Amino acid sequence: MKEVLPQLNSTFSIDCVLFGFDEGELKVLLIERNEEPFKDWWALPGYLVNENESLDQSAARILHELTGIENVYMEQFYTFGDVGRHPQGRIISVAYYAMLRLGGDKALKPISNYAKQAHWINVKDLPPLAFDHQKIFDQGLEKIKRRIKHQPIAFELLPEKFTLTQLQNVYEVILGKKLDKRNFRKKMLSFNVLKDLNEKQKGVSFRAATLYRFDKRKYGKLFGKEISF
Amino acid sequence: MKEVLPQLNSTFSIDCVLFGFDEGELKVLLIERNEEPFKDWWALPGYLVNENESLDQSAARILHELTGIENVYMEQFYTFGDVGRHPQGRIISVAYYAMLRLGGDKALKPISNYAKQAHWINVKDLPPLAFDHQKIFDQGLEKIKRRIKHQPIAFELLPEKFTLTQLQNVYEVILGKKLDKRNFRKKMLSFNVLKDLNEKQKGVSFRAATLYRFDKRKYGKLFGKEISF
DNA sequence: AATATACCGTGTAGATATTACACTAAGTAA
DNA sequence: TTACTTAGTGTAATATCTACACGGTATATT
CATH class of the missing domain: 1.10.10.10 (Winged helix-like DNA-binding domain superfamily/Winged helix DNA-binding domain)
Structure with a gap:
């Protein structure tokens, strides 16, 4: 299974939980994967970190490549590192979240072909998610719940x-x-x-x-x- | 510089910020390093994650090896991943903190020879720290400040x-x-x-x-x- | 023009929580 | 017995939180 990542025996990735609000509902941004593993599954936008970029930079780049969205302030909230979380090897994932305005200028045009499409999905109606992304999403949601009580990020x-x-x-x-x-x-x-x-x-x-x-x-x-x- | 970690071009480590309270002062556990880089410098207890252990398991193992301390509940609080933070390559660090009782049964006996010694140091009197450990410590301290206002972890x-x-x-x-x-x-x-x-x-x-x-x-x-x- | 509709925008009283503040009680040491 | 040090206690003023209902106003309809 490891031949897809031949040069690494451990590495790290970023996953982003992006929240939006539309038609009175809370939405999360998901991509439809175009690569194995979990090809054709829905997943949080995420990918491997490059060697020459910080985690924050990587989060911004990955989001841009998968959705076309730029200039969003994202905040790291947890790192997921269970041994079996990724079928291709030991890949831990640093999770980020952000909240952003929908509509208007923030178009969703994947630039990488790693994602077939990106969509805002109602959080009440999530499809099955790839990897441990359900867990990452759940924790991201808990995070913003706690946070809007402290800071007016709404x-x-x-x-x-x-x-x-x-x-x-x-x-x-x-x-x-x-x-x-x-x-x-x-x-x-x-x-x-x-x-x-x-x-x-x-x-x-x-x-x-x-x-x-x-x-x-x-x-x-x-x-x-x-x-x- | 990379020959120390020949088989990895990226990997991850754990660093622990352990707080103790003694003689009316807040202390943090530091080790004196016995390996390059930063040999003989003070540092937070930390080391590389093994391939077959989760981050939480790794944190518990590393703490035990470097200090002899066992059965402490540690909580992850942030992951540090700037490009230049480790001179031997791209090593990100998942940081954990815990608060524990000093004295009595919790003896400090490094089991690995990676640390020369482990000591409780007054947080008001920290020596220069290896890597970006000052930053990790600062964020750990901020974390417990916020946390004792919400939960009686004191x-x-x-x-x-x-x-x-x-x-x-x-x-x-x-x-x-x-x-x-x-x-x-x-x-x-x-x-x-x-x-x-x-x-x-x-x-x-x-x-x-x-x-x-x-x-x-x-x-x-x-x-x-x-x-x- | 009159009317129906649906959302906007406002105040108060009771309960609870927060803050500021100073002295007496009890045990030990000399 | 006295001097010393820390333990332990209450209250009043203020601020915050909660629960609760109705007239105002723009629009749409007839």
Whole structure:
């Protein structure tokens, strides 16, 4: 089985858990593999690290090659290294996650032919995944659950201008529970990281809501504070 | 430079950041290296992962070989993979941390001759460290700072029977700030994970304090709750 | 123009948690 | 007996959290 990686008897790879939010649902980016092992299976975007690149650089490159996505800040969250996790040898995988805005400019065009296609899949409706990618995904999801309670990273999933109701939906979907509208707004606004744009939603069929933007300047101080709803 | 690892052009290692508490100070376990590179330098205990062991197993084995310590629960916290971090090739390192009781049964007897000696060093007084171990240590320390605010892992640093003042000292040393005695006790006891042993300290030259023990049964529910002092 | 629809946006009271703060009690040592 | 050192305790003011309901407003329909 090892002839595919003849020169290595141990190596390492990157796998990326990318979250997106669309139509009120949390999505994860999966590729359909075009190579053995697990050819034609769905998998997290990932590949081997090159000799001359750091893990962070590698994560950015691999994501770009498999999806066409660039300039995303990804964060390492765990390294998976069970002995049998990869059928072709001892390959450990450093896992990264990121949250990003869907639609518009972020097109999904695999540049490598290692992936047949890349798609955003509803996390409630995942197909069987290659390797130990289900485990990696599960841990990535746990990670962002914990993280949105501490830092307002939910913004990263929304368009630049968003309404408080949209923001609340993101929290509800990730945390998996309903939140109280008044308490949510009170708390969110109390952080002083939202800028009221004095502008209304367009194209909705009922009363339009106020649009807000995330105010990066006021951000830093929130780190490490627990947010509970 | 690569002849020391002739059969590998990339591989991975484990480094352990082990915390202990002694004489009112936070200590970290360091070894004095007995091999090139960085022979005679101080370093975190760490070594290469074997082909047939998982990362967790490897961490336990390496710790045992370098220090004689066994049966410690260690947790992975980050993987360091900059290109130039190891002079002998592309070696990434998966870092683990643990907190443990000093003294008594946990003797420090290196079993491998890769380490000349192992010592508990005050974290305020670290020597220059080999490789990128200063960075690994710094991140490990940050990790436990965040963690003792969420989970009462500070017990792991103390003897089985301890006083509330001792426990407060652990918090103060790790967090790097003084805490209010009454508030600390009130809060700590409110978690209901301390068992009053109806027993007093012995051998102290002033009024003896009540001893407590950590009650494992009552533990679980605390996970994920923010504790702030 | 009138009406129905659906989402927007707001306040308060009670409960709980956090903070700041200082003295007496108890044991040991001289 | 006295001096010393640490143990152990309560309260009031403030801040945060929770639960809870309705009128306002833009749009669509008739």
